[in-house]
Amino acid sequence: MATNATVRGRFAPSPSGRMHLGNLFAALLAWLDVRHLGGELLLRMEDLDPDRCRPEYLSQLADDLIWLGLDWDLGWRPGETAYCQSCRTPFYQAAFKTLASRGLVYPCYCSRKERLAASAPHAADGARIYSGRCRRLSAQEKTALQESGRSPAWRVQVPGEIISFVDEVFGPQQERLDRDCGDFILRRSDGVFAYQLAVSVDDLDMGITRVVRARDLLDSTPRQIWLMETLGGKAPEYAHAPLLVAPDGRKLSKREGDLNMEALRQKYTPEQLTGKLAKLAGLRQTDAPVTAIELAADFSWDKVPRADIPIPPDF
Numbered sequence: 001m002a003t004n005a006t007v008r009g010r011f012a013p014s015p016s017g018r019m020h021l022g023n024l025f026a027a028l029l030a031w032l033d034v035r036h037l038g039g040e041l042l043l044r045m046e047d048l049d050p051d052r053c054r055p056e057y058l059s060q061l062a063d064d065l066i067w068l069g070l071d072w073d074l075g076w077r078p079g080e081t082a083y084c085q086s087c088r089t090p091f092y093q094a095a096f097k098t099l100a101s102r103g104l105v106y107p108c109y110c111s112r113k114e115r116l117a118a119s120a121p122h123a124a125d126g127a128r129i130y131s132g133r134c135r136r137l138s139a140q141e142k143t144a145l146q147e148s149g150r151s152p153a154w155r156v157q158v159p160g161e162i163i164s165f166v167d168e169v170f171g172p173q174q175e176r177l178d179r180d181c182g183d184f185i186l187r188r189s190d191g192v193f194a195y196q197l198a199v200s201v202d203d204l205d206m207g208i209t210r211v212v213r214a215r216d217l218l219d220s221t222p223r224q225i226w227l228m229e230t231l232g233g234k235a236p237e238y239a240h241a242p243l244l245v246a247p248d249g250r251k252l253s254k255r256e257g258d259l260n261m262e263a264l265r266q267k268y269t270p271e272q273l274t275g276k277l278a279k280l281a282g283l284r285q286t287d288a289p290v291t292a293i294e295l296a297a298d299f300s301w302d303k304v305p306r307a308d309i310p311i312p313p314d315f
């Protein structure tokens with residue numbers, strides 16, 4: 001495969017537990033996408049949330065990727081923190097300031113209850129759309145809230161702009177941010193920067209041109225594209241992989257230990273597991289053992305289905 005220095009993809013795992021089969025499936029597709037194009041891969045640890053992430057998971061994650069033959073060219077290395085989101089606060093702070101200097105950021109004092117009351121369910125999926133309540137507070141109300149000592153979350157005001165993009169798997173997508181999404185949180189009330197901001201800043205800053213991830217993040221994409229463009233950058237291309245789901249259709253979770261890597265590594269060799277994943281992804285007719293490198297040669301998104309993929313009960 002030729003090298004193509006203009007293509008750069010990434011693995012962006014959250015070290016909140018050992019990977020499950022779904023995480024690995026998305027990682028394999030991210031690797032295949034970039035290797036097929038002859039590009040390079042970057043590993044970034046999305047350890048923003050101090051309540052959920054543990055340092056010991058970082059090396060475990062890296063080890064599980066390597067075990068399957070999914071290597072990367074730059075990014076996280078053992079003992080280094082440059083590619084850990086928990087250590088990139090100054091970058092998020094700078095982007096936050098840029099947005100604030102344009103008058104796009106405001107404090108939101110809503111409690112969970114108030115937030116629910118001040119939001120309307122989204123027609124398509126029932127997710128709540130924030131009404132912008134705290135953007136319309138009077139000067140007096142604002143002062144009173146500031147003096148109450150409550151720490152606010154910080155939201156960004158989105159425009160009535162339609163963001164469109166073409167997903168490699170799901171095709172043309174569009175969303176009108178004010179109507180379909182609403183003002184969203186950039187920084188939580190405990191000071192932690194939100195995923196949407198961190199991932200946008202990092203994908204820009206790290207020169208990412210291809211984002212491959214599971215389709216549960218498809219609807220975050222318009223927010224991220226808008227943030228990147230508002231910050232003066234160009235958004236990458238996107239491919240959202242179908243979700244692997246439990247045999248009963250339930251979403252996989254790290255907490256429940258759904259087919260986690262410990263169990264999988266005891267049961268299969270890397271080639272056996274790759275073969276099974278390749279069949280689920282539509283890349284091979286059978287689940288015969290195969291390596292990731294062999295799959296990269298004739299990889300194509302055309303073979304990958306959109307619908308959720310139930311894991312067979314005997315996996």
Ligand code: GLU
Nearest residue numbers: 012013014046199213217
């Ligand atoms: N860190 C996220 C996760 O593990 C993925 C974020 C992304 O790919 O944009 O679910």
Ligand code: ZN
Nearest residue numbers: 108109110134
């Ligand atoms: Zn509010």
